Amino acid sequence: MGKIIGGALVLVLLLGTLLGIGSYITYRNYGARTEIELNAKVTDNRQMLGKHSTQIGEMAQVTTMYKDDLVEVYTAAMTGRYGDDGSTAVMQWIKEQNPNMDSALYLRISQKIEANRDEFQNAQTQLIDQKQVYEKALATLWSGFWLDMAGYPKIDLASIKVISSTHANEAFEAGVDDGIQVRRQ
Secondary structure, three states: OHHHHHHHHHHHHHHHHHHHHHHHHHHHHHHHHHHHHHHHHHHHHHHHHHHHHHHHHHHHHHHHHHHHHHHHHHHHHHHHHHOOOOOOOOOOOOOOOOOOOOOHHHHHHHHHHHHHHHHHHHHHHHHHHHHHHHHHHHHOHHHHHHHHHOOOOOOOHHHOOOOOOHHHHHHHHHOOOOOOOOOOO
């Protein structure tokens, strides 16, 4: 009877040891993988925001070039039509046909800004979700114990911040959102 109890005790200790080792390895790998993914997501969000501002800036340069070219074409058309001194006739019957500024460029920039903002918001939401899942694992009894045993978190989770706007920060600080003033008085 003593051998059976002794054997059962050894079996329980062996299973407990295997469970502990397995849990340690599982949560150590989870902590490492999660922190690598969080750092990568922050880096991805940083490059995405940089790409967006560069892209919009470059598109705005195209509209400036278009405007400058339009002024040049319009000036050449007027000079060609009336000469360097302008029209000197007492009376003229002219049907004007002037170049038009195409508003499609401005519409395209506006659409690109909106698309970029939506893309960035989705990336920020993914970052929030990843961080929240990890914080939950750290705060949970079983996973938190094993993550702590493995030395996690190794990164400062408070440094993983979501990008916001001055308007949103001021509204949360004041507890009031008065809307955005589109046209200045």
